Amino acid sequence: MRYVKWALWAVFWLLIAAFFHYTLPQRDIVRITDTFERRVDFGENSIFWAKADTGNASGTVNRDVFFIQSIRENGRPMVYRNEDTGWGWPPYFKFDTNNLQTEAADLRSTSADPQWVAVTHYGWRNEFISIFPNAVGVRALDSPDVTLIPWFNIIILLIFAAICWAIRVRWIRFRERRIDPVMENVEDSWDDGRGRVSGWFASWRKKK
Amino acid sequence: MVFAFVRLALVAFVVMTLAYVGISIWSRQVRRRKLKRAWEEEGRPGDRADYVERGLDDYDDSLRRKLILLIYILPVVIVGFIIYLVNFM
Numbered sequence: 001m002r003y004v005k006w007a008l009w010a011v012f013w014l015l016i017a018a019f020f021h022y023t024l025p026q027r028d029i030v031r032i033t034d035t036f037e038r039r040v041d042f043g044e045n046s047i048f049w050a051k052a053d054t055g056n057a058s059g060t061v062n063r064d065v066f067f068i069q070s071i072r073e074n075g076r077p078m079v080y081r082n083e084d085t086g087w088g089w090p091p092y093f094k095f096d097t098n099n100l101q102t103e104a105a106d107l108r109s110t111s112a113d114p115q116w117v118a119v120t121h122y123g124w125r126n127e128f129i130s131i132f133p134n135a136v137g138v139r140a141l142d143s144p145d146v147t148l149i150p151w152f153n154i155i156i157l158l159i160f161a162a163i164c165w166a167i168r169v170r171w172i173r174f175r176e177r178r179i180d181p182v183m184e185n186v187e188d189s190w191d192d193g194r195g196r197v198s199g200w201f202a203s204w205r206k207k208k
Numbered sequence: 209m210v211f212a213f214v215r216l217a218l219v220a221f222v223v224m225t226l227a228y229v230g231i232s233i234w235s236r237q238v239r240r241r242k243l244k245r246a247w248e249e250e251g252r253p254g255d256r257a258d259y260v261e262r263g264l265d266d267y268d269d270s271l272r273r274k275l276i277l278l279i280y281i282l283p284v285v286i287v288g289f290i291i292y293l294v295n296f297m
Contacts, residue, residue: 054212087212093287096295136294 023090024156025122025136027148030070030078031114032138035105040065048123048131050083054095066101068135070119071111073144080121080135090122092136104138116141118148220283228279235276239267 041062042049049065052058066082082101085092094100109115118141123133243263247256267273 051212058211087216091287091290092294093291094294095291099295 020157020160022124023122024153025092025120025150026133026153027150028070028078028119028121029073029141029144029146029148030117030119031072031111032068032070032104032108032117032119033110034069034108035067035082035101036069037064037066037101039063045129045131048129049081050085050134051088053084053097054086066097067132068101068104068119068138070117073116078125079132080119081123081132082135085134092122094134094136100135100138104135107138107140114144116144118146224280224283228276231276231279232273235273236264236267239264 039062040049052060052063056063068080068082070078070080072078082097082104083094084097085094087093104117107115107117118139119135120137120139121133121135124131125133240260243260244256246263247253247259253259
């Protein structure tokens with residue numbers, strides 16, 4: 001029973017962690033090799049794609065999506081999609097997809113003469129279900145050796161931890177005040193009852 | 209665009225209104241409890257109900273009560289700030 005409880009909590013916190021890892025912004029230091037757009041037919045991975053650009057018709061089966069191709073600092077490729085989040089979830093309120101594509105195209109460079117760029121994005125890259133992180137902003141860097149401190153994420157996670165702590169403290173206090181005394185009562189009467197029953201058994205034995 | 213915006217605005221308005229009403233009631237209760245305690249500590253001057261009523265009237269005009277309106281203002285300011293940050297900076 002204890003292991004079941006642990007497993008349930010582990011799954012719960014894994015889901016929370018996955019949610020934050022997907023939703024919170026992250027910054028990659030990359031070199032943009034090219035930008036392109038391509039028709040995408042959304043299938044079972046459609047939850048990992050945004051809706052149509054704000055103002056365009058919604059509910060279409062497929063549409064053109066902007067992509068930004070890049071090589072990371074460690075030499076590995078990374079492809080971002082570039083889509084409006086609009087007024088929906090996650091709350092980035094991004095409407096400047098076309099401007100961002102223009103900026104990204106402007107920052108293209110070759111491996112011979114690299115122009116390093118910090119790409120702010122959210123989401124995951126997964127090759128098996130063809131999903132891409134959504135780029136939110138690009139910023140040119142002088143050199144790839146910069147330390148980017150995610151202040152925004154630190155603040156959000158601290159606030160979340162504070163809320164969890166507040167709920168936990170209140171729950172423990174509630175249990176000590178309301179539930180534990182009741183359980184003790186039950187246990188007491190259980191012990192009394194058992195005493196009586198075994199007493200009755202004892203008397204029955206004596207008779208024999 | 210309009211539909212998505214209206215949906216967000218409606219949901220946000222409902223949530224903020226719930227928060228506003230809830231926090232208003234809670235804050236008034238806290239104030240009432242503090243007034244009762246203050247009445248006892250001051251040596252029980254006059255009728256307790258009158259004392260509490262007068263204190264709550266003062267609270268109704270106070271800045272502290274008007275600060276609860278920030279529940280409506282802050283999210284709108286934050287969203288406006290994010291829109292500026294993401295799209296125009």
